[in-house]
Amino acid sequence: MTDLQQQQTESISFLIENIDKGHIVLPEFQRDFVWDIGKTYELFDSLVRDIFIGSIIYGKPSFEITVREIDKRPRRGEGSRAKLRTTFFSKQEIEHKTQINNFRLVLDGQQRVTSIYRALKGKDEIWLIIKNEEELSEDVQNKEFKDRTLEEILYEFKGQEDEERLSVKLSDAYKISKSDDFESEIKVKYFDSLSFLSNYEENELINVFRKFMVTVKKLNDLYRSEKLLSYYLLNMNTEKFALFFERSNSKGVRLNFIDILAAKLYKGFNLREEIDRLQNSYHISDFKFNREIIVRTISYIVSKGKEVDKTYILTNLNYNHFNQYWGMVCSYYKKVIDFLFNENYILSQSLMPYENMIIPLITFLHELEGNDFSQMNERQNEFISYWYWSSILSQRYSSGTNEVIVHDSTMLARVAKNKKTTDKNYFKKIKVQMKGYEDILSLSKKGSAVYKGVLNFMNFSSRGLLDWNNSTRLITNSKLEDHHIFPKQYIKDHYSDDENALSLMDCIANRTLIPKLTNIRIGKKAPSEYLIEIKVKNEEIEKSLENHLIPTELIEGLYDDFYYDFVEARAKQIYKIIENEVVLKEEKILNNFYRSPITSSTGNKKVYGNYYRKRIEATFNIETEKILYKGKAYSVSAAANKAKEDLSGRDNNSTNGWKFWKYITDSGEERFIDDYRKNNVPATL
Template sequence: MNTPQQTESIKNLVENIEKGNIVLPEFQRDFVWEVRKTLELFDSLVRDIFIGSIIYGKPTFEITVREIDTRPRKGTGSRKKLKITSFDKEELNQKSQISNFRLILDGQQRATSIYRALKGIDEIWFIGKTEEELIETIRQKEFKSRSLEEMLYEFALQEDENRISIRLSDAYEISNGDLLDEDIKEKYFDQLSYIVGMDTLESKESFRSYKTLCTKLGELFKSDLLLSYYLLNMDNEKFALFFERSNSKGIQLNFIDILAAKLYKGFNLRDKIDELETLFPNNNFDREIIVRTISYIVSNGKNIDRNYILSSLNYEHFNMYWDEICRYYNQVLDFLFNENLIINQSWMPYENMVIPLIIYLKEANQKDFSQMNEHQYEFLKYWYWASIFSQRYSSGSNEAIIQDSMILRKIANNQRISDRVFFTRLKSQIDSYEDILSYSKKVNVIYKGILNLINFNAKGLTDWNNSSKLSQSKKMEDHHIFPKEYIKQQFKNDEQAISLMDCVANRTLIPKITNIKVGKKAPSVYMSELKKSNHNLDNTLVEHLIPTEITEGLYDEFYYEFIDERAKLIFKLIKNNVIEKEKTIIDKYYQQPKIKGSIKIFASYRRKKLEATLDIDSQKVLLLGESHSVSTAADKAKYTLTGKNDTSTNGWRFWKYLDENGQEKFIDNLRK
């Protein structure tokens, strides 16, 4: 039936997808991975963590296939129909022999994610560590001798202006071509924000590092041992059984299960989690949220990643903080429900946003959120919605949690925020009402955010059957306002209408029992039936941002007009709660760092520390009795600490200072 496990390179996978030699059976589920899953995938590849095998099939029977999804996630072309091709038995046999034609039976999400990243459809960035972030043994190695894993800071959705960044698609192009250095520099390197402000020597040194990292990424792409796969030859019956039985069983452990075993002697984590259901029956608790919150407290706001948790937390920490954090967790969920910020816990856009809210409550030393002032309430609402529509927690979530927890601690103490960059990270990803039409999957945070924002605007949505308020305990369905079967029948020859069938502008949240009653009827038909038992249905529809004319049949034949009108109403909500509030929030809550004259600065290099003084006005550094430019002072500091004088350094990202919260910041933060 099958050959033994084999391996191939990423490059080989991408090339064969591009040539059409690797495709999907037509009935395979859609590509559904959010882009953050791609970040995790490449992180695993660099760290040599097994990502599972791809299973290919060479069918011996006629079949219809479709291409790998190469559509943009939103905007023009995002809803175009994927190419479908049918092959008879003879054609398949010929293609298999000539071009090793294969179907992906299992591993579509991984294979598609890899292809999209390397072809630039999804923008994925390799972010390298700074010298200061490397451990001593790695710093002692020559740059070219360091592995990608040793130099990796994270994979991200955008470049990091403070660290060397490489777009994977750029590295792939560079690895495939015969580009000259000047071409690479002009087309890729010179476009980076990271190099802004660098002098010639710094830029030259950074370009060498950039090229070396590109070479290493190219080697990663070409490694024949990176991807494992099985090649199956199967008849019709086995082919069907494979899909029926695959992924139906299996137990997946995560690091919380490992932590539970570690803590067992002094703290039974599993029993404590079970107790929560008795203590707080109305809310569900994510154990990982509690663990990470405790980690934040124990590390004094420095660390919540799994390595720190598994290596540093012990049962004494949990005995000390567990009950308190669970109590705050319950109060946060009650606040989110009572203020209509979430309609149902299963529809929460970002579970991790609970952590900064817990820290806010702990820092404010309040029994509950009813004790906060209007100033605090206004900021929390803006932060909540802006974080969702900027997709702030989609990548680098741990860093966002730590930063936002620090920000909310300041708000809890009625202090202003001196970190200007924080506000830029909250910029909405929705720029126009047309963008809303791109979101059609429940797994997407903006999709969830839109439905929750409608509930918030209505101060709590009502049911369609009887106008009673929807409670958090009811099971919610993202109901199609224009039923799917109605669209398929009424607009069967209109591909664009079909493609918009699942978009969030055609969805609203109602209890499951109501959803079942709708069936395949036209909107005016099933709503007229509902009106017989609920004469206030028009008021309910207004709450759901649904034009009441829909009950009169005016939209039954005009699906596009309905979708456009509702998308505009949704966009207006986003403008009111996020986009147009940005300036007001910055004016009220931002405060420039109060730094004048000169300040003490410091630098740590190879575990040695040196102090100096920065004159804010002249931008000169006084080091060991001599005045230097920022970057020259950095070179002098390195020479003083190591005796080496062949270094070239961006001093703005070498010297640090302590802000008013005691947080270490690069002096580049002051310049900005």
């Protein structure tokens, strides 16, 4: 286990000492301490009873970061809302601290660590309450007090001493372990003031004090137990650190690599404050700006169109980049959202199939003359529409997102400059995969991108969906629900023996967007019944139904007993619109934005390959199809294998060299030399 070491253990005392020395801290992005006092009682009860409390995950950072102190504020009253101290450490300082002081970040277990610290340092008053003799089991009573375990004598943990039972404050026991006080001094400082002692005679207090001291010793044995707290230590490669943090923290607030970045930037750029400021400046209050979109866009700009992945972001971006590009990117972000709403691409943020598609649109705007959608020409507008819907319906953003973002951003940047691409394969990647209305019937997963995409597409194709109650356009970002046109309960009641109908109950051909209140009032009524009721409010309900691609015969009850016929008819209508507005435009888009690369049939071409984040160069002879590499001629694939061996030190490579070696086209695009094998392929899909 190289990145996450095997489980280890440490003591509570060691934990507290390292926190006090500043060797164990919290990343600035960690959520606040939120445990109520009852959680702390339960935590110490588990520790005494040797119940596993979960492992703490520490991280050793290898990059600059802002950290903050453990929460030592009082739970209420003066100082409870004081700002926690933060400290920025440079990469050099971090390296020194991790090597010399075993400097660590608490990545998972902050609530437990903070609770333990607060209890032992007296920030929270936690008392161990000891059972009276009569409350002990018979076998425990037969033992000497010094031979009883803490678990055997534990009555409970409380926030104050118990007047009926001997009590020891956890922080007092810890202070005693760290002091050189004599027993007489301990008695005066910590014992004599206990209210429980008021019922004892002077001579009895000697035995009670002895029990007090034995309990203090048992607590300190607990604190010093090396096996009490288990932990893992993560040596933080930035990418794996980010992945770990995204996939852990299953309880409470979920964090991702942007939280790590926020801590890294904190010294010169407060990412949280800037996001809040952006949010407050936008007129659609229900829309929430995604900070990851902005960060990845800035990464694309800084890397000159090469990188948007978290490793690059955490390693290379700094607050200067954000100070330089934040305002511009946010301005474009707003314009993109307005464009998507105004042109009916989306009705609400929750229904956006892929938020990452905003990044290429921001890039398009950045490169477009005038930096405003009003300045794009009709061909550019057609491309945006085709790219948007084709990408969604082909599920382009379902995997390999970083590569897709870069590829699409680069393509849209070229379109913004009215340039064609020499990459014909690009158009195959966004080609709609639907073949007929049966594909529409298969869409029933509410959260899927294609499902959301089809709902949005109906809004787009109708130039705005209408409200059934009044034939006005549905308001963007209003509370909409994807209503079952044939209510679920109606289908269950009337088609209980029809497996075909039941299997299509949730398909998108039986769904459309309407206001939530309208959906609630419809209930489980037959379509004709609730539509007749709505017609009382809106005499032009037929217009609204047509707008939603719903057969108007539904009002007359002609489909009430023919559910399958209804969903089939509507699925055909939905597919027909997709076919007309997307599928059949493929050839036009290709002709407008693709041209064959200019490739010679003779001569040499400079080529290069990338491996292990390194670049290696060679020469490709077009006639012989050989690669000249380091003075020797190889086949295309053999040269790639040799280059990989030189870059990695490993000789067990097997590579398709035609997809390894690249060249730069006359239009400045990066292409694989595979183009030379496809030089005569016609420009059709």
